[in-house]
Amino acid sequence: MRVIVPLQGVVQGRGGLVLGSIIPCALFYFLQFYLKRNLDDPDDQNESNSPPQNPTARSPSTDQLTELPTLTRSLSRTLLSPRHPSGPAPISARVSWIVKGADSPYYIGLSRAKEDPYDELDNPNGVIQLGVAENKLSLDLVKDWLAENASEAILGSGKELSISGIATYQPFDGLMEFKVAVAGFMSQVMENAVSFNPSQIVLTAGATPAIEILSFCLADPGNAFLVPTPYYPGFERDVKWRTGVEIIHVPCRSADNFNLSIAALDRSFNRAKKRGLKVRGIIISNPSNPVGNLLSRETLYSLLDFAREKNLHIISNEILAGSTHGNEEFVSMAEIIEPEDIDRKRVHITYGLSKDLSLPGFRVGVIYSFNEDVLAAAKKLTRFSAISAPTQRLLISMLFDTRFVQTFITTNRERLQRMYVQLGAGLEKMGIKSIKSSGGFYCWADMSGLISSYSEKGEVELWDRLLNIGKVNVTPGSCCHCIEPGWFRFCFATLTEKDIPVVMERIQKVLKPVN
Amino acid sequence: MVAISKIATGNGHGENSPYFDGWKAYETNPFHPTDRPDGVIQMGLAENQLCFNFVKKWVIEHPEASLCSAQGVNKFKETALFQDYHGMPEFRQAVAKFMGKVRGDRVKFEPDRVVMSGGATGAHEMVAFCLADPGEAFLVPTPYYPGFDRDLRWRTGVELVPVVCESSNDFKITRNALETAYEKAKEANLRVKGLLITNPSNPLGTILDRETLTGIVKFINEKNIHLIGDEIYAATVFTEPEFVSISEIIEEVECNRDLIHIVYSLSKDMGFPGFRVGIVYSYNDAVVSCARKMSSFGLVSSQTQHLIASMLSDNDFVDSFIVESKKQLLKRHKYFTWSLSQVGIGSLKSNAGLFIWMDLRKLLKEKTLEAEKDLWRVIINEVKLNVSPGSSFHCNEPGWFRVCFANMDDHTMEVALLRIRTFMLKHNEAMVPQKLCRRSSLKLSLSRRRDGFMSPSIMSPHTPLPPSPLVRART
Numbered sequence: 001m002r003v004i005v006p007l008q009g010v011v012q013g014r015g016g017l018v019l020g021s022i023i024p025c026a027l028f029y030f031l032q033f034y035l036k037r038n039l040d041d042p043d044d045q046n047e048s049n050s051p052p053q054n055p056t057a058r059s060p061s062t063d064q065l066t067e068l069p070t071l072t073r074s075l076s077r078t079l080l081s082p083r084h085p086s087g088p089a090p091i092s093a094r095v096s097w098i099v100k101g102a103d104s105p106y107y108i109g110l111s112r113a114k115e116d117p118y119d120e121l122d123n124p125n126g127v128i129q130l131g132v133a134e135n136k137l138s139l140d141l142v143k144d145w146l147a148e149n150a151s152e153a154i155l156g157s158g159k160e161l162s163i164s165g166i167a168t169y170q171p172f173d174g175l176m177e178f179k180v181a182v183a184g185f186m187s188q189v190m191e192n193a194v195s196f197n198p199s200q201i202v203l204t205a206g207a208t209p210a211i212e213i214l215s216f217c218l219a220d221p222g223n224a225f226l227v228p229t230p231y232y233p234g235f236e237r238d239v240k241w242r243t244g245v246e247i248i249h250v251p252c253r254s255a256d257n258f259n260l261s262i263a264a265l266d267r268s269f270n271r272a273k274k275r276g277l278k279v280r281g282i283i284i285s286n287p288s289n290p291v292g293n294l295l296s297r298e299t300l301y302s303l304l305d306f307a308r309e310k311n312l313h314i315i316s317n318e319i320l321a322g323s324t325h326g327n328e329e330f331v332s333m334a335e336i337i338e339p340e341d342i343d344r345k346r347v348h349i350t351y352g353l354s355k356d357l358s359l360p361g362f363r364v365g366v367i368y369s370f371n372e373d374v375l376a377a378a379k380k381l382t383r384f385s386a387i388s389a390p391t392q393r394l395l396i397s398m399l400f401d402t403r404f405v406q407t408f409i410t411t412n413r414e415r416l417q418r419m420y421v422q423l424g425a426g427l428e429k430m431g432i433k434s435i436k437s438s439g440g441f442y443c444w445a446d447m448s449g450l451i452s453s454y455s456e457k458g459e460v461e462l463w464d465r466l467l468n469i470g471k472v473n474v475t476p477g478s479c480c481h482c483i484e485p486g487w488f489r490f491c492f493a494t495l496t497e498k499d500i501p502v503v504m505e506r507i508q509k510v511l512k513p514v515n
Numbered sequence: 516m517v518a519i520s521k522i523a524t525g526n527g528h529g530e531n532s533p534y535f536d537g538w539k540a541y542e543t544n545p546f547h548p549t550d551r552p553d554g555v556i557q558m559g560l561a562e563n564q565l566c567f568n569f570v571k572k573w574v575i576e577h578p579e580a581s582l583c584s585a586q587g588v589n590k591f592k593e594t595a596l597f598q599d600y601h602g603m604p605e606f607r608q609a610v611a612k613f614m615g616k617v618r619g620d621r622v623k624f625e626p627d628r629v630v631m632s633g634g635a636t637g638a639h640e641m642v643a644f645c646l647a648d649p650g651e652a653f654l655v656p657t658p659y660y661p662g663f664d665r666d667l668r669w670r671t672g673v674e675l676v677p678v679v680c681e682s683s684n685d686f687k688i689t690r691n692a693l694e695t696a697y698e699k700a701k702e703a704n705l706r707v708k709g710l711l712i713t714n715p716s717n718p719l720g721t722i723l724d725r726e727t728l729t730g731i732v733k734f735i736n737e738k739n740i741h742l743i744g745d746e747i748y749a750a751t752v753f754t755e756p757e758f759v760s761i762s763e764i765i766e767e768v769e770c771n772r773d774l775i776h777i778v779y780s781l782s783k784d785m786g787f788p789g790f791r792v793g794i795v796y797s798y799n800d801a802v803v804s805c806a807r808k809m810s811s812f813g814l815v816s817s818q819t820q821h822l823i824a825s826m827l828s829d830n831d832f833v834d835s836f837i838v839e840s841k842k843q844l845l846k847r848h849k850y851f852t853w854s855l856s857q858v859g860i861g862s863l864k865s866n867a868g869l870f871i872w873m874d875l876r877k878l879l880k881e882k883t884l885e886a887e888k889d890l891w892r893v894i895i896n897e898v899k900l901n902v903s904p905g906s907s908f909h910c911n912e913p914g915w916f917r918v919c920f921a922n923m924d925d926h927t928m929e930v931a932l933l934r935i936r937t938f939m940l941k942h943n944e945a946m947v948p949q950k951l952c953r954r955s956s957l958k959l960s961l962s963r964r965r966d967g968f969m970s971p972s973i974m975s976p977h978t979p980l981p982p983s984p985l986v987r988a989r990t
Contacts, residue, residue, distance in 0.1 A: 090739075091645060091646055091801060091802060091805075092644065092645055092646055092648045092651075092708075093648050094644060095801060134596060136596065139591075139592050139595060140592075142591070143592055146582065146583050146588050147585065149583075163567040163570055163571045163574070166789055166790075167570070167787045167790065168564070168788060168789050169560070169562060169788045205791070205812075205813055205816070206814065208812055209633075209812045212812055216520060216522050216523070217520055217522065218519055218520055219520055220521050220522075221649075237811065242644055242670065242671075242812075243670075311517055312517065313517055345516065345517060346517050354598070359595050360595075360596060361594055361596055361598050362595065362817060363814050371519070373519055373523065374523065377519065377522070377523035378523075380528040380530065383633075383634075383637075384636055384637045384666075384670075384812065385633045385637065385812055385813045386633060387816065388789070388792075388815065388819040389790060390822065391818050391819060394582070394583055
């Protein structure tokens with residue numbers, strides 16, 4: 001009992017040896033008891049996204065779904081792996097803290113809205129979904145294109161159906177033709193301010209693996225990225241889950257309209273250094289989610305300077321570049337990089353068709369990089385997340401129809417603008433102000449004056465009342481790690497104009513008692 | 516200059532292994548019947564192209580299954596938006612049903628345990644992430660698919676410990692071999708978390724018999740380690756003995772089901788590798804739950820889910836597809852192995868898979884890895900065939916090669932066989948005189964065979980294989 005001897009020194013005076021041996025023993029047993037209790041608690045909500053399961057025999061493994069976020073690897077082995085073979089089958093430590101996210105309001109709200117979805121005629125008392133950043137406003141345009149160009153889409157003009165062209169192994173990082181089409185689309189979306197080179201593109205099955213692959217390529221386990229808050233809740237999964245990489249928050253404040261300040265970046269960088277964390281890069285979202293603001297050209301230049309100074313990478317998540325509305329100019333990171341600039345090797349852009357083309361189901365993500373080594377590594381990693389070939393073929397035809405693309409982008413922007421203005425106005429009538437934003441599908445609204453206590457608890461309470469009494473699902477700022485309580489994200493692109501007054505009525509119902 | 520990660524700069528991708536050298540040779544000079552008749556023929560890719568016409572017919576006759584047709588486009592909106600990591604219920608049901616049919620409906624699969632992933636590649640990696648932490652290990656019987664070195668280890672940090680199987684007993688997985696590997700791992704201070712078996716086997720093309728499977732299930736239960744069954748070739752079993760899945764064994768033998776996981780895909784059985792449909796089927800609720808969330812990194816395109824759901828719920832199509840596929844594979848396999856036997860090349864007796872495990876041990880100058888590499892270089896550069904050397908599959912005995920036969924049309928197959936024949940002729944001529952008597956009988960059989968080769972239609976699955984003194988029986 002080596003631990004006793006130094007403790008003996010602490011417990012001086014009467015009963016030194018006895019207390020010196022009892023106290024550490026007691027502490028040890030309490031620790032075991034505490035941990036054992038957590039191990040034995042069954043996790044009720046493994047899958048907050050799923051409909052209620054059949055009550056068939058639940059496997060004994062569900063008892064292993066624990067929440068031990070601060071576990072170190074060696075400790076996890078002791079806890080999850082019994083010494084004798086007849087105990088429950090051990091799985092990885094990763095599993096335990098991955099499941100932790102299931103309880104967050106973000107997922108609970110999603111599943112509630114799914115179980116009881118609002119429908120004007122069939123279910124007028126259902127939950128109205130304002131928690132998903134999806135765009136349904138312009139899907140009809142895509143559908144019409146498909147209806148008119150059906151056969152060409154899969155077969156290619158005038159050709160016969162070539163099964164081998166879609167069924168066989170294709171390059172994991174995407175068909176060259178598709179890369180060319182995507183490069184052209186990205187240019188169009190950014191109003192031809194930039195020309196994208198198809199050979200600098202690596203395609204992935206959605207933007208989710210694009211971010212993860214870049215995290216694997218740019219950082220080692222234990223390293224960190226700086227990420228301005230509030231940020232997209234999915235980064236927790238994409239950047240951290242399997243990579244072992246950390247996220248360091250860079251708080252943005254309402255006083256700055258949640259714009260990124262280099263001073264805040266610097267402070268966070270130093271904080272990380274003090275904690276002994278090596279920062280490898282910065283992840284920005286432009287347009288940002290959940291706020292919807294755009295990074296100015298000036299900020300982007302300052303960001304590049306900062307990255308140069310601290311020797312960091314920049315990942316610019318530009319997945320909403322085509323979903324801007326309003327008059328502010330969108331500037332891509334690609335625009336401010338000179339072709340001969342040595343610092344271009346720091347810059348990587350992620351993109352996808354889930355937002356700008358409303359095709360999240362088709363799983364199309366993009367890594368665009370100026371760094372050949374990163375491209376080479378990312379290319380090899382796409383074998384785990386490659387885009388389905390028939391989907392690529394279908395979209396090649398669509399994206400090459402530049403006239404359709406232009407019409408779509410313009411119409412979509414108009415519709416987004418209209419909804420944004422209407423929702424914003426509706427909220428303002430109730431005294432809820434939102435940050436003036438130029439991109440994305442949401443209003444970032446300040447309800448800090450309406451929460452019972454100026455804290456995360458107060459915020460979650462209001463979220464709960466909005467969901468359960470008002471039957472409206474919104475995203476509380478704490479899910480996005482917003483440093484100021486009381487901010488909420490209201491997504492408007494899954495609604496129709498008729499829904500807006502209904503939403504306002506419901507919110508009003510919830511707010512009345514507080515006022 | 517700004518650095519990148521160890522994963523990005525390291526060799527975990529495994530593309531420097533000889534397995535991929537042949538691919539590089541093929542890519543620089545690929546065979547084409549008219550444009551490049553002297554190019555390298557790809558026999559290193561386990562792809563199933565034998566049933567394309569069958570599938571094509573179905574797709575054309577069912578325009579509603581495809582979103583880009585007048586009949587199917589009404590489903591477009593909901594499909595385009597569908598990104599739920601649970602996957603479409605119709606898709607999961609269709610896949611579960613298909614998996615059952617492939618096993619002769621002897622077992623039922625629950626749709627709620629079907630989890631999607633980015634191909635079987637993504638499925639294997641996902642299972643490794645769920646079951647093991649960095650530094651822990653899986654046991655894998657050799658010879659095994661080279662991709663495992665990358666898929667199970669690269670980003671996960673998990674180790675692989677080989678379970679050495681010998682040609683003397685046809686590479687069977689013995690209890691002894693399992694125990695030896697387990698002990699070896701222990702000695703190396705590696706914690707074994709699971710055993711990964713591929714059944715039907717890649718590269719052997721054989722299936723595990725009931726006895727072996729039962730023994731394996733008992734072993735993993737005793738050691739309390741997971742069993743991952745890669746059954747990606749389940750529907751390619753083209754002749755007796757019948758395929759037995761782990762899912763069947765656990766109904767017969769006492770087993771902790773939390774240890775059992777199946778990796779599947781449509782890439783081999785249906786010939787759809789381009790669709791990227793990987794499946795993890797686990798009997799462990801925690802693993803299903805975790806894998807489902809992880810599947811966000813490799814969800815199957817909803818358009819593909821929709822198409823597959825339609826296709827695989829067409830019972831008539833599925834039943835006739837399975838039968839037709841087996842028929843085509845059997846025909847190709849029989850013809851190929853028979854043709855090889857005529858020039859004195861034997862192979863491991865197999866009844867599944869898209870390849871054969873060819874025995875070229877007698878062609879080696881000496882029983883070493885170097886000699887195998889030399890022979891392989893000759894095959895790539897002179898015979899112009901990309902075959903895969905046994906060493907890249909971690910085979911402990913040099914001289915074995917995996918040759919794929921289902922990824923080409925009949926004409927290309929003939930060209931490949933002609934090249935092999937020519938090579939063997941040259942080789943036999945170069946051999947020492949005591950083999951003269953064999954050579955003359957070889958010449959005789961060759962001239963007989965020439966007729967056979969010129970008119971392959973004479974060959975049918977029922978043609979008995981003519982005995983050749985050069986065929987070494989591989990039981």
